[in-house]
Amino acid sequence: MTLQSKTAEIQEKARRHLSPVMTRVTEMVVERAKGARFWTSDGEEYIDFVSGVAVNAIGHAHEAMVEAIQKQAEAFIHFGLNYGYYETAANLAEKLAEITPGSLDTVFFSNSGGEAIDGALKLAKAVTGRPGIIAFEGSFHGRTMGATAITASSSKYRKFYEPILGEVYHAPYPYPGQLRGVKEGEITEYCLGQIQKIFDLRIDPSRVAAIIIEPVMGEGGYFPAPPEFIQELRRLCDSHGILLVFDEVQTGFGRTGKMFAAEHSGVTPDILVLAKALSGGMPLGAIVAARELHEKWPAGGHGSTFGGNPISCAAALANIKILQEENLIERSSKLGERIVTRLRSSLKGLDAVNEVRGIGLMIGIEFESSIAASAVPHIKQKALENKLLIMNCGVYGQTIRLMLPLNIEEEVLEKGLSILEKAIKETLSKEE
Template identity: 40%
Template sequence: MSHNYAPSNETIEEQYNENVMPIWKSLNVPVKRASDCVVEDFDGNEYLDVFSGISVTNVGHGNDAVVEAAKDQLDEFVHGCSYVHPSQPVAELAERIAEVTPGDLQKSFFCNSGTEAVEGGVKLARKHTGNTEVIALEMGFHGRTLGSLALTGNKAYKRGMAPTLNDTVHAPAPYRYRWTNEDLTEEEFAKRAAAEIEHVIGTHTSDDLAAIIVEPVMGEGGIIVPPKGWLARVQEIAHEHGALLIADEVQTGYGRTGTLFASEQFDVVPDILTQAKGIANGLPLGAFTASSEVADAFESGDHLSTFGGNPVTCAAALATIDELQDGILEATAANGEWLADQLTDVEADFDVVGETRGLGLMQGVELVDPSVEGPHGVSPAPDQKLASAVADHLEGQGIIMGVGGYHKNVLRFQPPLTITQDQLDRTLDALRTAITEVTADE
């Protein structure tokens, strides 16, 4: 039904409230148009987007090359079901992914989302190993369908649901800030955190392990960066038990951490690598990629997707990779190092900032109540209320900032990778103002 009215923020919100099922709406900015790092609402307000649609528009909103690639393919054909009729965009993207992914990862399956990529990766691991059990991490996030919810280590996403992937257990995340106050070296902490996975195998499984799935940097968990050596040891543990390592790079992939895939920074070639979000810069596409040896465990009929490998989204993904490799990756690494240094200063200047951490343009600011002891007495209590108030204050200053973490107290810097240092500087100034003014009002 068409409506003859001038859309406004209010009318769009009314339509959502009346006709769209309740959804996560903590970033309540009705979007009329977006360009690069700037979003405009229906009332003419502009916002600097420092969240890029949950880490999706990595090469900028409305990137010309990506839009043109999609339009050109639209003029040819829109759908042929890539698993029934082969097409050039799918063939070229699969070949390109084989070239840019680490090590011997060679064959890809295309789907529509990160959740589908994760569930498909688990199916492949089960088929290849002949085993069924999967280990995931506490506070990890792998999607919201029933299978992926079983992998997700947070009751906030599971409440009222009944995950069906029953052969799943969880191990502690390598979250040092809330794990220990001991003066451990990075190597010592990596060994201790990895040993917890061995403990879980010994106590919570029947040693019928198909896969260990981890995010190289945990996104929804609060931008948790593992210590060097941890990911490699986790893969060794998986192999010792006849299992595979699945690196869930849905959020960390396609340049987010300063390399095309975060696994590269930990010198690990995962057995299966899942992708989505930034892969096509906002068009719906997911994939999981494995070596030929692992991938060939799938036989005809084992897995399929009607819309997976849509030629329009695959054309957009090819253009996205081109854009990333044309200077954006290098800029992301440099801007990420600069931003990390600036956030370290913020941490030093405010006692309500417990820790700042991240890789590339995936940085987190953990807000705390320094007057209250946190879980297990390891660090100050997480302050969800403060994080929400700071994010609201930033929106009032024209900055869109994500909030996440297991305790919902981590501000998330995950902007389009095309963001400039001046725009980051503006965000940092706004962050300092927001923290100062919000804490002054308490």
């Protein structure tokens, strides 16, 4: 069988039997991946600036992670945390207690980000006895029903599923795109005022269980919330007995140049939701909160068959060890600054580039909305033709986001950035 016919056979099977509901960005057939590169079944090599959507923080198939997975698979693959304890889950819970902010010391493990978000909403409702949830416009929290209900980055995610979950209210996220030219302090004041308006007109704060926020908005466009806004949110929650929940599914584990984005504002949430880079690719999510809060969650009120799978926990432990031992959090911060400086300079003078912004290795290149719908897909296609995989975000798809592995090799980075810059310049020269 030739490489081409093997590829065609896999594609045909996949097209016939995999549900088309999922957006598929390319039809490549991936065979192998290592570091920041992957190879397709027809033998082509690509650079990966997507990292499984911010999952592979230490790159694909890091030796130490592969070894940890193999070792645990040989010992046992599944047992069920409801039938006993095991070392990898206990060690990981202890490790998360150590590295997460403040006194967050107790963990419930799930299988994914969305599932952990649903669990966090259940925890908040059960513990406070209140029904209301406040989330933010532009936010993405996942595809399970609870997560879909609080997501507001596109109506397509909610269409046909309404009514989803009652008592969810959305406030504007404090991002400058909405109020361009307005000072950060004014944005904070405006957005806090909008929450107060929800309290005055829609739901009394004594009926709100939780306010949930991505400290840096991910899918909605790569916008960091001003630290001052997060600090004010903490005060607001404290004054009304509302639980503050951080969705750090995308921002956790060094992506923003700190272990957790919470550290940028110095605010500890009541509940921290983690997934994606937690385990570098093995399915795992976590709901981290103080022991006191978890103890108020009625026993048996939540659970999971696979949550805290021993192999996923082993992978997560290896992942965190590598992030720490190889100083990758610091690298994320420094490398991020370097890349933003380079892109600001190389893309200078292109009117259609609105902004290059970044916090650690969460980097966004935002395009003028009038041309984004045609330019962004073209840039992605051009990059792919030159063997670079990139992805976009933003509620109108206007931002190219870079999610490089934190340990990307200099040579691969250089090559990938050059392909990206060329794709942007070529596309914009046609658009203008």
